[in-house]
Amino acid sequence: MIEINSMHELLQACRREKSTIGEIMLQMEGNKSGKETSTIFDMMKERLWTMKQSVEKGTKDDSIAPSGISGGDSVKMVDYINRGEALSGHLIGDAMSYSLAVSESNARMDVIVATPTAGAAGILPGILFSIHKNNNIPLNNLVMGLFTASMLGYVIANRSFISGAAGGCQAEVGSATAMAAGTIVELNGGTPEQAVHATAIAMKSLLGLVCDPVAGLVEVPCIKRNVIGTSIAFSAADIALAGIESRIPCDEVIETMYNIGKEMPGNLKETALGGLAMTKTGQEVKQKLFRRWCHNE
Amino acid sequence: MEFNSCFDIIGPIMVGPSSSHTAGVVSIGKFIYDLFEEHPDEAHILFCDSFAETYQGHGTDKAVIGGLMGMGTDDSRIKNAFENAYKAGMKVIINVTKKCDYYDHPNTVIISAKYNYQFVKVGGVSLGGGVSKIFMINEKMVDIPVSGDNNPLKRKDLIMYDRN
Numbered sequence: 360m361i362e363i364n365s366m367h368e369l370l371q372a373c374r375r376e377k378s379t380i381g382e383i384m385l386q387m388e389g390n391k392s393g394k395e396t397s398t399i400f401d402m403m404k405e406r407l408w409t410m411k412q413s414v415e416k417g418t419k420d421d422s423i424a425p426s427g428i429s430g431g432d433s434v435k436m437v438d439y440i441n442r443g444e445a446l447s448g449h450l451i452g453d454a455m456s457y458s459l460a461v462s463e464s465n466a467r468m469d470v471i472v473a474t475p476t477a478g479a480a481g482i483l484p485g486i487l488f489s490i491h492k493n494n495n496i497p498l499n500n501l502v503m504g505l506f507t508a509s510m511l512g513y514v515i516a517n518r519s520f521i522s523g524a525a526g527g528c529q530a531e532v533g534s535a536t537a538m539a540a541g542t543i544v545e546l547n548g549g550t551p552e553q554a555v556h557a558t559a560i561a562m563k564s565l566l567g568l569v570c571d572p573v574a575g576l577v578e579v580p581c582i583k584r585n586v587i588g589t590s591i592a593f594s595a596a597d598i599a600l601a602g603i604e605s606r607i608p609c610d611e612v613i614e615t616m617y618n619i620g621k622e623m624p625g626n627l628k629e630t631a632l633g634g635l636a637m638t639k640t641g642q643e644v645k646q647k648l649f650r651r652w653c654h655n656e
Numbered sequence: 657m658e659f660n661s662c663f664d665i666i667g668p669i670m671v672g673p674s675s676s677h678t679a680g681v682v683s684i685g686k687f688i689y690d691l692f693e694e695h696p697d698e699a700h701i702l703f704c705d706s707f708a709e710t711y712q713g714h715g716t717d718k719a720v721i722g723g724l725m726g727m728g729t730d731d732s733r734i735k736n737a738f739e740n741a742y743k744a745g746m747k748v749i750i751n752v753t754k755k756c757d758y759y760d761h762p763n764t765v766i767i768s769a770k771y772n773y774q775f776v777k778v779g780g781v782s783l784g785g786g787v788s789k790i791f792m793i794n795e796k797m798v799d800i801p802v803s804g805d806n807n808p809l810k811r812k813d814l815i816m817y818d819r820n
Contacts (some may be wrong), residue, residue, distance in 0.1 A: 384662050385662075388661060388662050391660065391661065392661065399662075402663065403662070403663075403666065405669070406663075406666050406667055406669060409669045426713070464672065465672030465673045466672060466673050467672065468671050468672050468673060468678075468715060468718075468734065468735045469671065469672060469732075470669060470670065470671055470730055470732060471669075471670065471671075471672055472666065472667060472668075472669050472670070473666075473667060473668055473670055473675035473679060473785055473786050474665070474666055475665045475666070475675075475784075475785045476674070476675040476676065476784060476785050476786075477670060477672050477673055477674050477675040477678065477679065477786075478673070478674055478675070480672070480675075483666075505662075505666050506662060508665070508666060509662035509663075509665040509666045510662070512665035512666070513659055513662065513664075513665050516658070516659040516664070516665060516784070516785065517657045517658065517659050520784060521665075521784050521785050522675075522676045522763075522783070522784030522785065523676075524676055524677075524706045524762045524763055524784070525761075525762070525783075525784055530784075538665075572710070572713070574713050575709060575710025575712070575713035575714060576673070576710075576713040576714070577672065577673040577674050577677075577713075577714065578673070625762070628706070628762065629706050629710065629762070630705075630706050630709045630710065630762075631709055631710050631713070632709065648712075648713070649712075652712045
């Protein structure tokens with residue numbers, strides 16, 4: 360029975376079993392749940408399919424969220440990328456568009472897949488469907504990519520946290536970006552070691568990020584942080600694929616994220632009492648919405 | 657370890673906008689629906705801490721009501737949970753408090769629900785990523801995971817009967 364408690368153990372398992380990170384997750388899930396590999400694979404495929412639908416629907420939907428403070432940006436981004444003018448090119452450009460599409464859908468209370476949370480649901484579909492389109496990675500490989508991502512997220516979630524309320528945005532967008540970075544590496548033929556370095560490098564870049572949603576909504580600044588998360592994931596993946604290592608081992612980075620999250624004041628952990636939520640504009644939005652809620656309910 | 661499966665990380669498939677403040681809470685409400693095998697006649701919902709601050713913006717109220725109405729996390733009707741509850745005749749009272757007396761976590765909710773002459777008081781915590789558990793039933797501390805497909809309970813044993 361495999362149980363993975365750390366990135367160190369994960370890499371040992373990969374070496375021992377001569378497996379990828381994704382394959383280790385698939386094996387562990389089978390061990391733990393008693394389900395057939397094909398059943399588990401199909402369950403993950405269903406999640407990928409839902410993500411694909413969110414991307415397709417979201418990139419065409421320019422409607423505004425019920426709050427009135429988000430929506431319409433993914434259509435703008437798609438137009439811009441399609442004109443071929445994007446400074447960051449098609450690979451990162453498409454990832455940003457798709458990520459926007461899913462995060463905007465989330466704000467509209469449409470169906471999405473939490474990866475690992477709804478607040479960070481844009482990042483993985485963003486990078487996955489961009490490398491599907493631009494690097495010709497087949498959909499079945501993307502399903503394996505989701506096993507890679509979930510293995511990395513599994514270690515992070517059990518050693519630290521993945522929700523903004525518990526650990527700030529570093530735990531939420533930070534974790535998703537870290538998972539995405541490792542997944543890109545594995546899908547592009549990097550070694551498990553490189554994937555874990557990419558995970559560490561991405562997470563380090565987002566340490567300390569606070570969770571400060573305007574009016575408590577998962578919209579401002581969450582949606583754009585998802586978008587930026589995709590480009591950090593690609594950068595971290597490239598750094599690792601170049602053979603550059605994280606000087607601080609991934610497990611220690613995760614532990615640091617945990618320690619920072621514990622020390623972070625409550626105001627900056629999804630309570631909408633600090634950070635951008637407390638700006639003049641943030642407060643105005645809150646008051647406007649609060650008046651509306653009081654009238655409706 | 658609170659996270660046991662790859663589907664705790666990739667998933668749930670859910671309506672937005674927050675896995676901890678929406679999806680996880682649907683499962684807590686649904687726990688009560690499953691106990692009664694029906695939506696309650698009346699539910700008192702007490703949001704604590706982070707839930708108290710942000711429940712309207714995250715649709716946490718719609719989520720818990722959707723769950724009480726028997727909806728799952730990916731049910732697109734959750735958006736209109738208030739209308740659904742109103743039409744079904746479920747009375748809902750929402751209150752907020754700074755801190756939960758029973759459990760130390762920012763995402764906690766206490767629900768007292770009545771159905772016919774049955775009564776139950778449940779404390780639930782949403783741990784993030786849609787993973788949640790019940791930590792209190794009728795003032796007794798418990799530890800029952802409610803997200804995912806593992807609901808091993810004999811529900812009837814847990815309901816108290818209201819003397820009124």
